[in-house]
Amino acid sequence: MEKYRRFNIKLTPQRIAIFDYLEGNKNHPSAEDIYKAVKKQFSTMSFATVYNTLEALREKGNVRELKIDEHKKRYDPDMSPHHHVICTKCNVIHDVFSDIGVHLPDEVSKGFDISGKSIEFFGVCRKCKY
Amino acid sequence: MEKYRRFNIKLTPQRIAIFDYLEGNKNHPSAEDIYKAVKKQFSTMSFATVYNTLEALREKGNVRELKIDEHKKRYDPDMSPHHHVICTKCNVIHDVFSDIGVHLPDEVSKGFDISGKSIEFFGVCRKCKY
């Protein structure tokens, strides 16, 4: 009955706490965000566990690593196809659900076998522009 | 007659060597690539100078910082609008010149004042697939 069995990785209490934190999370948290949140329940939680768990999830296609923030990786548990806007002032990231059909002419893809794409928008969020 | 006057930053021999290295460079070099190349002429060149110069160029809109490579920033002196494909095996980055007109519906941009976008394609380059 464990809802996280589908991840096909060994379940530990620490991992379950991380999964719970990530589930439905729209904040695109960093490893540190996750670490801080989960440390409240597991005071011995280490960064290594956070990174190991994220890597295990990523391998199985259950979390996406975002390279959009200049200073650190951010993680997105929403695996449905979507893009992101990042605020250039406060670094908040919002989802962009929009069917952006980019067709890449062959002569432009330089012989690459293209397997994915990622679109980031930059701008100033409502809060930061007052 | 200095061709780099247009950058509007103080010209030093070290900076000029960096500019020369970047000019027309299609390799999307990292700070280390630049450092190694320029150190051949200036054996005392330091990383700080590379980063300072890149930051000065960036401020004036003469180089673009690419966050596409997972491990380090890469720099692109080509400021004309274009996108990138990165090889997931060897990390080589190629330019994609293609007019990708993404129109973002208002209800989807969540109140952001959008000032730019960046599209990355992922795939395997010709060399890596043999």
Added chain:
DNA sequence: AATTTAGTTTAGAATAATTATAATTTAAAA
């Protein structure tokens, strides 16, 4: 249920990229 084992957790050290510091030097303005 007890044992085994392969994988996980942990604290802490190591690494890698980048940024900061502070003394010295230098481009270019006066």
Added chain:
DNA sequence: TTTTAAATTATAATTATTCTAAACTAAATT
């Protein structure tokens, strides 16, 4: 030529991330 504001340098500091090796534990096997 002098002045000055900014750049260069070696080095230290910082930050994110990865590694290590010993202790632990989930879950497979008996």
